[in-house]
Amino acid sequence: MFGDNVPVVEVSTVPVDGFLLDVRESDEWRAGHAPHAVHIPLGELAQRAAEVPRDRQVYVLCRVGGRSAQAVQALNDAGWRAANIAGGMQAWALSGRDMTSENGAPPQVV
Template sequence: MLGENMPVVEVTTVPADGYLLDVREIDEWQAGHAPHAVHIPLTELAQRAGEVPQDQQVYVICRVGGRSAQAVQALNDAGWRAANVAGGMTAWAVAGREMVSETGEEPRVA
């Protein structure tokens, strides 16, 4: 069952140098994301999982936590150490964590 025994971390505990995987769609990513995040949309994760390091903790984030939960489940089932970032980018923004955009506009959660 999805979410059962799923590791979850609060946005404030994600280390600045941690591997943060953003699984949102491209338009959401472009509107605003964490500066050090790596972008692999959930729809591409199965094909691109080899890009995600297996030798460190992976923090997975989306807008509010649903897609990242799916990604965490799949990664952990395949041997990664992944945790869902509670509240996603919505909570990230509320917590005042740094964000950048690809649009030239003020970063926002789309």
Template sequence: MFAESVPVVEVSTVPPDGFVLDVREDDEWRAGHAPDALHIPLHQLPERAAEVPRDRQIYVVCRIGGRSAQAVQALNDAGWQAANVAGGMQAWALAGRGMVSETGADPKVV
């Protein structure tokens, strides 16, 4: 289980200028995501990890927290400072945090 070994933060504690890494699939991303998030689907993270800054805290999201926990564990094992955002984008949306879509429709979590 990831919960015991992976740092977790509440959505409300992610600073407005925090670096958000979204590890969801393309269709989920297009439907709605944090405005300034970096999108790297979980399966692409090994090849694209260099795009994630090493000099700051990383807040990782997926839909509800499972994939992001895997990403956090991998990043932290490789020397990053990453934390799983509890509840993922579902919690983000429920908290009223900013979201945008790539489709032109109102952003939503799918």
């Protein structure tokens, strides 16, 4: 489905201070996300790529991993060091990692 340029990491291996890039849509982001993640929807990534650091590993997630795999492949093809978080935000939530929401409700993955 994707090329060889889509490394995958498990949620448990993502460092607490790692650069997290969330490529989900805004409604998904508002419902629940990692507290320190940067939100750039996949459709905006090409125009906003300068917001993603080139000097460190980038950990990318979406809901389950499809959109983030596309983002990782595009970033790596353009010279970034990015990895897809296996299972996306669903795995993040199931693993008990911190989450927050933007809508005042308890954080959830939608």
